[in-house]
Amino acid sequence: MFCPAADDVLQCARAPLEVEDSAICRIDIEKMNGDAQDAPVTSIPMMRICETTITGIPDESSVRDALIAMLVKSCYYESQNGMIG
Numbered sequence: 201m202f203c204p205a206a207d208d209v210l211q212c213a214r215a216p217l218e219v220e221d222s223a224i225c226r227i228d229i230e231k232m233n234g235d236a237q238d239a240p241v242t243s244i245p246m247m248r249i250c251e252t253t254i255t256g257i258p259d260e261s262s263v264r265d266a267l268i269a270m271l272v273k274s275c276y277y278e279s280q281n282g283m284i285g
Contacts, residue, residue, distance in 0.1 A: 203245035205257050210247065213263040217271065250275040 210224070247254045249266035250273050 203257070206245040206247065209258050209260050209263055213260050213267055217264070217267050219267055219271070223270075 214224075245256065247258060247263065247266075249263070250270045252266040252269065254262055254266065
């Protein structure tokens with residue numbers, strides 16, 4: 201289960217950037233099946249935003265910076281087309 205405090209930070213950073221909710225993939229670590237996309241979880245809570253991994257309770261500026269970088273990378277647009285996620 202995703203940490204509510206980390207989720208609040210993500211939502212606060214995501215809203216002004218208008219990042220679609222469909223770009224967010226929440227993974228239940230208790231149900232992970234070993235797929236490369238799911239692994240490895242090194243710490244909880246953990247966010248993976250394209251190539252950026254943020255662990256622990258993140259600060260909003262780190263999440264915002266990662267989301268801005270995501271918006272200019274192909275991983276965001278692939279997720280909007282259902283290719284990631």
